[in-house]
Amino acid sequence: MSKDEEWNEFLGNLLSCALKNLQATKEYEYRRKRQEHIDEMLTTNLTSDQKDMIDEVLFELGLAQDHETELIYQQGLKDCIWLLNNLGLLA
Numbered sequence: 731m732s733k734d735e736e737w738n739e740f741l742g743n744l745l746s747c748a749l750k751n752l753q754a755t756k757e758y759e760y761r762r763k764r765q766e767h768i769d770e771m772l773t774t775n776l777t778s779d780q781k782d783m784i785d786e787v788l789f790e791l792g793l794a795q796d797h798e799t800e801l802i803y804q805q806g807l808k809d810c811i812w813l814l815n816n817l818g819l820l821a
Contacts, residue, residue: 741804748803 731739752758772781814820 741807744807745800745803 772784776784811820
């Protein structure tokens with residue numbers, strides 16, 4: 731495994747832990763319930779075709795947001811390491 735692959739696996743593990751911790755919060759539970767409510771509204775107020783189209787758009791937006799969040803998280807870790815290194819706190 732290359733250093734880049736090891737680094738990406740390390741960052742992926744940190745991100746997974748951070749997401750797991752987030753999922754244990756009240757805020758996450760509120761957002762999950764709110765999403766269920768929105769899904770129910772879409773199901774009852776839209777035709778099947780309209781709902782399918784909205785689901786597809788929301789899914790794509792969600793994927794883009796997830797990717798953006800992961801990139802920001804990774805950059806934050808890289809910035810933290812760079813800062814600690816430049817302060818002489820890392821060997």
